[in-house]
Amino acid sequence: MITLWGRLNSHNVKKVAWALIEMNLAYERKDIGGQFGYTPEYLAMNPNRMVPAIEDGAFSLWESNAILRYLADRYAPALRSDDAAVRASGDKWMDWQFHFADAQRDAFLGCVRHGKDGSDPGVAKSAAAAAAMMAILDAELARRAWLSGERFGIADIPMGVYAHTFFAIPVERPHLPHLAEWYARLRERPGYASQVMIPLT
Known part of the structure; x- marks a missing residue:
């Protein structure tokens, strides 16, 4: 299962949450950033103090549009020409x-x-x-x-x-x-x- 890190009132987190539904992928979202702050574990994964980031097995990735491209390329190539x-x-x-x-x-x-x-x-x-x-x-x-x-x-x-x-x-x-x-x-x-x-x- 994919883990999406980020508060849903972030535009950039919304992008990924919406994409995961479009791709019919199972995921868990964990609130972080903004009023939730950042944990040392999260900052080790994404040192930019920004959201979102994802974990897909042992692979982690930050930067929302890079995440969109990765998810489409791996799981939903029909969403990319x-x-x-x-x-x-x-x-x-x-x-x-x-x-x-x-x-x-x-x-x-x-x-x-x-x-x-x-x-x-x-x-x-x-x-x-x-x-x-x-x-x-x-x-x-x-x-x-x-x-x-x-x-x-x-x-x-x-x-x-x-x-x-x-x-x-x-x-x-x-x-x-x-x-x-x-x-x-x-x-x-x-x-x-x-x-x-x-x-x-």
């Missing part, structure tokens, strides 16, 4: 997610941790930056239904997690129809509903 160009295009959006996270951070923290909304200047500035980046994603989704190619795959997971936050926090958002349609399809997936669409706090 056989075409190198399609796979690389999906990987691009997985890595792009970290830039989006930077843009949305002040809006997320302001709304979720400090009770602010879009009327706060710092929140508004961050929300506008996030919206501009989501317009780029909307244009991509106008050309294809999934970031992974012709079907859902692991490249949809990182930005899928952040899409929920984008639509959930109390800020002004532009109308991005292709993004909204993709988000609606994600919400129909049981793993997304149970692991991602939870309270943000």
Whole structure:
């Protein structure tokens, strides 16, 4: 059985928890990080003081998107295209997610941790930056239904997690129809509903 280490209110832990359900893999999740702190044993496995990490037998791995790729390559290759160009295009959006996270951070923290909304200047500035980046994603989704190619795959997971936050926090958002349609399809997936669409706090 795979062990997933991390608190579920972490975006990066949500990615892996959702992926494990998509892959129908048995796993145990153990809370660590944030309000749970870190044990010396965990820090020996992942010295970055961050979550998540996984243990798969004797093998351990940290860095959420690396974990997604490992799990798909080992257990669910159908979630990764056989075409190198399609796979690389999906990987691009997985890595792009970290830039989006930077843009949305002040809006997320302001709304979720400090009770602010879009009327706060710092929140508004961050929300506008996030919206501009989501317009780029909307244009991509106008050309294809999934970031992974012709079907859902692991490249949809990182930005899928952040899409929920984008639509959930109390800020002004532009109308991005292709993004909204993709988000609606994600919400129909049981793993997304149970692991991602939870309270943000």
